[in-house]
Amino acid sequence: CREKFLETFEAVSGRFEQIFRRLFRGGKAEIKLAPDEDPLEAGIEITARPPGKDLRSIKLLSGGERTLTALALLLAVFRSRPSPFCLLDEVDAALDDANVERFTEALDDFTHDTQFLVVTHNRITMARCERLFGVTMRRRGVSLLVGVELSDIPEESSDRGKAAE
Amino acid sequence: CREKFLETFEAVSGRFEQIFRRLFRGGKAEIKLAPDEDPLEAGIEITARPPGKDLRSIKLLSGGERTLTALALLLAVFRSRPSPFCLLDEVDAALDDANVERFTEALDDFTHDTQFLVVTHNRITMARCERLFGVTMRRRGVSLLVGVELSDIPEESSDRGKAAE
Amino acid sequence: MYLKRIELEGFKSFADRTVIPVERGLTGIVGPNGCGKSNVVDAILWVMGERSAKALRADAMEDVIFKGSEGRSEAPYAMVEVVLGDDEGRHAGPGGELAVGRRLFQTGESEFLLNGRKVRRKDVHDLLMDTGLGVQGYMVLAQGKIDAVLAANPAERRSVFEEAA
Amino acid sequence: MYLKRIELEGFKSFADRTVIPVERGLTGIVGPNGCGKSNVVDAILWVMGERSAKALRADAMEDVIFKGSEGRSEAPYAMVEVVLGDDEGRHAGPGGELAVGRRLFQTGESEFLLNGRKVRRKDVHDLLMDTGLGVQGYMVLAQGKIDAVLAANPAERRSVFEEAA
Numbered sequence: 001c002r003e004k005f006l007e008t009f010e011a012v013s014g015r016f017e018q019i020f021r022r023l024f025r026g027g028k029a030e031i032k033l034a035p036d037e038d039p040l041e042a043g044i045e046i047t048a049r050p051p052g053k054d055l056r057s058i059k060l061l062s063g064g065e066r067t068l069t070a071l072a073l074l075l076a077v078f079r080s081r082p083s084p085f086c087l088l089d090e091v092d093a094a095l096d097d098a099n100v101e102r103f104t105e106a107l108d109d110f111t112h113d114t115q116f117l118v119v120t121h122n123r124i125t126m127a128r129c130e131r132l133f134g135v136t137m138r139r140r141g142v143s144l145l146v147g148v149e150l151s152d153i154p155e156e157s158s159d160r161g162k163a164a165e
Numbered sequence: 166c167r168e169k170f171l172e173t174f175e176a177v178s179g180r181f182e183q184i185f186r187r188l189f190r191g192g193k194a195e196i197k198l199a200p201d202e203d204p205l206e207a208g209i210e211i212t213a214r215p216p217g218k219d220l221r222s223i224k225l226l227s228g229g230e231r232t233l234t235a236l237a238l239l240l241a242v243f244r245s246r247p248s249p250f251c252l253l254d255e256v257d258a259a260l261d262d263a264n265v266e267r268f269t270e271a272l273d274d275f276t277h278d279t280q281f282l283v284v285t286h287n288r289i290t291m292a293r294c295e296r297l298f299g300v301t302m303r304r305r306g307v308s309l310l311v312g313v314e315l316s317d318i319p320e321e322s323s324d325r326g327k328a329a330e
Numbered sequence: 331m332y333l334k335r336i337e338l339e340g341f342k343s344f345a346d347r348t349v350i351p352v353e354r355g356l357t358g359i360v361g362p363n364g365c366g367k368s369n370v371v372d373a374i375l376w377v378m379g380e381r382s383a384k385a386l387r388a389d390a391m392e393d394v395i396f397k398g399s400e401g402r403s404e405a406p407y408a409m410v411e412v413v414l415g416d417d418e419g420r421h422a423g424p425g426g427e428l429a430v431g432r433r434l435f436q437t438g439e440s441e442f443l444l445n446g447r448k449v450r451r452k453d454v455h456d457l458l459m460d461t462g463l464g465v466q467g468y469m470v471l472a473q474g475k476i477d478a479v480l481a482a483n484p485a486e487r488r489s490v491f492e493e494a495a
Numbered sequence: 496m497y498l499k500r501i502e503l504e505g506f507k508s509f510a511d512r513t514v515i516p517v518e519r520g521l522t523g524i525v526g527p528n529g530c531g532k533s534n535v536v537d538a539i540l541w542v543m544g545e546r547s548a549k550a551l552r553a554d555a556m557e558d559v560i561f562k563g564s565e566g567r568s569e570a571p572y573a574m575v576e577v578v579l580g581d582d583e584g585r586h587a588g589p590g591g592e593l594a595v596g597r598r599l600f601q602t603g604e605s606e607f608l609l610n611g612r613k614v615r616r617k618d619v620h621d622l623l624m625d626t627g628l629g630v631q632g633y634m635v636l637a638q639g640k641i642d643a644v645l646a647a648n649p650a651e652r653r654s655v656f657e658e659a660a
C-alpha cells in the first residue's frame with residue numbers, strides 16, 4: 001500500500017517535471033514528500049524553477065508562472081488517473097499569448113483520450129478548439145446556447161488597437 | 166465620530182451604486198452595515214444585482230460580474246479618499262471585451278485627478294492607456310524596461326483566429 | 331466512456347431546456363460575462379453527485395433551481411442529465427448510452443436517475459466509481475481555483491493528490 | 496502630489512538600475528509572464544513602507560533583494576526610490592521634488608531616505624500620512640486579489656473600508 005503510493009507518487013513527479021519543462025521550454029520542477037514523515041501521512045512539497053531563474057519559493061513566481069506550474073501538476077495527476085473528460089474554466093486568464101499557445105499545445109497530448117470542455121474568453125484558445133458553443137442571455141437572466149463559428153468572434157480589441165496607431 | 170463614519174459610509178454606498186450602474190448599464194447595488202450592531206463595530210454587507218437579474222447572494226454572480234462589483238466598490242471608496250496614484254494589477258483578467266471597455270471608460274472619471282498604473286495583458290486596456298512601458302527579460306532572470314508603441318503589440322491571437330477561418 | 335450530451339432544465343440560469351451535444355477532443359464554451367458558462371460546469375459537477383453547495387458557488391442546494399428573472403417566474407425544479415457513450419457496453423442502456431440524471435424540486439425533494447429509472451444516490455455514486463467517473467474521477471479546474479492547487483498547505487495538497495491517485 | 500518617477504536597483508528581478516518616468520493619467524505596464532510587471536507594483540508598496548513580506552509575495556523581507564540568476568550573482572542590496580512632484584512645495588526638496596527611498600542590504604541592514612538624507616522609518620511614515628500617501632492612502636489592487644474584496648467576511652470588509660475612510 002505504501003509501495004503503491006510511492007510508486008504512483010514518483011510517476012506523477014516525473015510527469016510533472018516533463019509537462020512543466022514542455023510548458024516552460026526548460027527549467028526544473030518536482031514534488032516531494034515532506035521528509036521524516038510517514039509517506040502515507042506526509043504533506044507534499046512543490047518546487048519549480050523556470051529556465052534561467054534561480055530556484056526559490058513558488059511564492060515568488062509570477063501569476064502566469066504559477067498558473068502554468070499548477071496546470072502542469074494537475075495534468076500530471078490526470079495522466080496517472082485519466083478521466084473520460086476534463087472541465088477547465090478560464091484557466092488561461094493569467095497567461096500571455098505565448099503561454100496560451102504552449103498550454104493548448106500541451107492539451108493536444110491528451111485530447112485523443114480525453115474530452116476537454118474549456119470555458120474561455122481567449123481568442124487563441126478559441127482558435128484551437130475543434131468546435132465552439134456560445135452562451136448568451138438574449139432574454140435577461142435566461143441562458144441560451146448558440147452555435148459559434150470562429151469567424152463570428154469580433155476582432156474589436158485588435159481593431160481598436162490598430163485604430164489607435 | 167459615529168456621525169462622521171455614517172456620513173462617509175452613506176456617501177460611499179451612494180457612489181458604489183452609481184459606479185456599479187455605470188459599469189453594468191443598470192441594476193442595483195449597495196453596502197449596508199450589519200443591522201442591530203453598533204455602527205462603529207458592525208460588519209459591512211454587500212448586495213449587488215445586475216440589470217434583469219434577480220437579487221441574490223453575490224456568491225452566485227459570475228467571475229466577471231464579481232470583478233466589476235469589487236472594482237465599483239473600490240473606486241467608490243477611492244472617491245471618498247482620493248489618492249495621488251492607484252496601482253491596478255491585471256484587474257481585467259476575468260472581463261470580456263465589452264466590460265473591459267466599460268471599466269476603462271469608468272477610469273476616465275478619475276484620471277484627471279489620479280495617476281493610474283495598470284499592469285495588463287489586455288489589448289483593449291493597452292489601447293486606452295496614454296503610454297505603455299514594456300518589461301522584458303532579455304537576459305534571463307533580469308528585468309529590463311523598454312518603450313512600447315501600441316503598434317508594436319503583435320496581433321498574433323487575432324491573426325491566428327483569422328487564419329483558422 | 332465519453333460524454334455525448336448534457337441536458338439542463340431549470341438549472342441556475344438555464345431556465346429553458348437546453349441540450350449541449352459534446353463530441354471528442356477540445357470543445358470551447360464562450361460568451362460574455364454572466365451569461366452562464368460556469369453554470370454549465372456546475373451542472374456537470376451537480377449531476378455527478380456534488381454534495382457541497384459551496385462547490386457550486388451557492389449558499390444552499392436549492393439555490394441551483396432557476397430563481398426567476400425579469401418577466402420570468404422561478405422554475406419548479408432543476409434538472410440535469412448527462413448522456414455517456416459506453417462502447418464496451420458494460421453499463422449502458424439502449425443504444426450503448428448511459429444516462430445519468432438528477433432533479434431537485436422546490437419542495438426539497440430530490441431524485442437520481444439512471445437510464446430514466448429512479449435510483450438511490452448511492453447507485454449513481456457506485457456506478458460512477460465503477461466507470462472511473464466518480465467525483466474525483468474527472469478533473470475539474472473551476473474558475474479562479476488554480477492558485478488553490480499551489481497555495482494549499484502540504485497536507486491539503488496531499489488530499490487533492492490522494493483524491494486523484 | 497504626483498508620482499514623477501520610480502527607480503529600482505537590486506529589487507527582485509530588477510538587478511540593474513531602472514528608471515520608470517511616470518506621467519499623468521493612465522499608464523500601462525505590459526510584457527510576458529514572469530518578466531517583472533508585478534515586481535514594479537511590489538517595489539512601490541515596499542518603498543512606501545510595506546512591513547509584511549507576505550504582501551510582497553515573499554517569505555521573508557530579504558527575499559526582495561535580487562538573488563542572482565544564470566551568470567549573474569546576487570545583488571548586495573535592494574533599493575527603490577520614488578520621486579514625487581510637490582507643486583504646493585510643502586514638503587519638497589530642491590526643484591519641488593520629494594524623493595522617498597528605501598534600501599535593504601544582504602546584511603539585514605535597512606535604510607530609509609528622504610531627499611537623499613537617512614531618516615527613521617517613522618519619519619517617512621509620518622510624511623506619507625501627511626501627504627495622503629500613507630500605506631492606506633494609495634489604492635493598490637494586487638494581482639489575483641480582487642475577489643478578496645468581496646469574499647472577505649463582513650468584519651474583514653470593514654477593516655478595508657476603515658483603512659480607506
Ligand SMILES: Nc1ncnc2c1ncn2[C@@H]1O[C@H](COP(=O)(O)OP(=O)(O)OP(=O)(O)O)[C@@H](O)[C@H]1O
Pocket residue numbers: 141215218219225226227228229230259341342343361362363364365366367368369370393394395396397398473
Ligand atoms: N438559480 C439561479 N437562477 C437564476 N440565475 C442564476 C441562478 N444561479 C446563478 N444565476 C445567474 O447566473 C449568472 C452566472 O453565470 P455564470 O457564472 O455561468 O457566468 P459566466 O458565463 O461563467 O461568466 P464569467 O465569464 O463572468 O465567468 C449570474 O448572473 C447569476 O445571477
Ligand SMILES: Nc1ncnc2c1ncn2[C@@H]1O[C@H](COP(=O)(O)OP(=O)(O)OP(=O)(O)O)[C@@H](O)[C@H]1O
Pocket residue numbers: 050053054060061062063064065094306506507508526527528529530531532533534535558559560561562563638
Ligand atoms: N529576489 C528576486 N531575485 C530574482 N528574481 C526574482 C526575485 N523575486 C522575484 N523574482 C522573479 O521575478 C519574477 C516574477 O515577476 P513578476 O511577478 O513581476 O511577473 P509578472 O510580469 O507580473 O508576470 P505575470 O504576467 O505572470 O503576472 C519571477 O520569475 C521571480 O522568479
Ligand SMILES: [Mg+2]
Pocket residue numbers: 089227228229367368369473
Ligand atoms: Mg465563469
Ligand SMILES: [Mg+2]
Pocket residue numbers: 062063064532533534638
Ligand atoms: Mg504579475
